Amino acid sequence: MRRWSLRHRATVGLLVSFVLQVMPLPAVLGWFRPSFAVIAVLYWSIAAPGWGGVGLGFLMGLALDAYLGVVLGQHALATALVAYIAIRQHLIIRNKSMFEQPFYIAGLLLLWQIVVWIIDGWTGHALGSWTRLLPIVTGTLLWPFAWEWLGGDLSRSRR
């Protein structure tokens, strides 16, 4: 894995996260499924903001829209927004300890969920229940592991 170039690792990581995000799961397990795709986008926005940028969030969101069959642009807008904020604040978030980082991520995941929720309302879809908030909790808990698995802090661990 370490031999691969950043671009290859990023592409594979993003594809795997997308698959995990849309993979069919039993109902109860599905409630707890973190937003893998958003977490991957956030990682690359914070660790390598010059690589994908806001466009990466937009494309990942658009892929989710197309696959989930919701109005095109819904997840694209939400993911581009959190990617933008993560890029703007990447130096701050990157230099926080692993105890503080998850709080920033929780905020971003909540913002993402709120944007998706608002657009659900505008387009006349069902708003769901409080179980929509569960992926934020699991996503926040997942963040330290995802950070390590996806490559850690690229600015420090140069080998």
Add this chain to the structure above:
Amino acid sequence: MNSSDASRYLSTRGAPAGLRFVIYAVLALVLMYLDQRGRWLESIRYGLQAIAYPIEIALNSPAAAWQWSQQVFEERAVLQAENRELRQRLRELDQLALRRQSLERENAALRAIAIPAVDVVEKYLPAQIIGSELNSQQQRLTLDRGAVNGVFDRQAVVAAGGVLGQTMRVGPWSSEIILLTDSEHALPVQILRTGMRTLAIGTGRREQLSLPFLPLQTDIRRGDRLVTSGLGGVFPAGYPVAVVTDVKRDGGAPLAQVQARTLARVDRDRIVSLLWFTPNHPAAPVSPTQNSGGDPSAKPIDVIAPSATPRGETSQGETS
């Protein structure tokens, strides 16, 4: 890791992120507007579904492989038992079919109508479930049959036991179906025992329907069976839908709170059926979009406002 490769990306480059975000946000809003209002993106969606099809197949492959291996290594005794069971079931169904024919003739005589020799179901197409999205917001399945197989929008889908849902978005090789239990789905039903008509609304929970539009004094109780009423234009009358599981009558509320459990069972093979109905059959689904049946000489009467939407032109999303 290649350090020179990585360091290029460690900070932002090119156009400021704020400007990019604004461009993407506007793009997303325009897309949403077009998709929601104009429906110009239908053809793009069709293409996207074609792209999604292989991904869905790939995602479904572990489950499919597991099923296949289970089937291969199934024991002889189990298969024999299953075979016996199926034979028994076939005999029962034979009996029912024999009685159905005579009942149908008797019913036609009683109602003094001529029932055509053909069945209301013209043809059916078995389809396999290749994807599912079952949560509180969406109860959707993806089938491996699409436009090339003649599948059309708002087509009835049944599974063993009863009505499952209807097609919602048809791609070239796959189609998405919305289940009865989706919270955006409403199905016109009839209480079999009393003949009362109402709507069954999905709850977003597995196998759970609710009947929110029944007055307190409605004659309904646990165990009542619900069948399709034939209204709505998707399902013909008389298909089994659900069994009432719970009736709550709260004196303070004007309506009874009724819960029902759907009867459709997706069996181990994950096979469901898409149905085509004989047009103009008395039992065929009635919808406001097709003025079929009734007195053909009757013409719609013009309302006073000449600019009103002509009859027979209703919006698409009415039943879903």
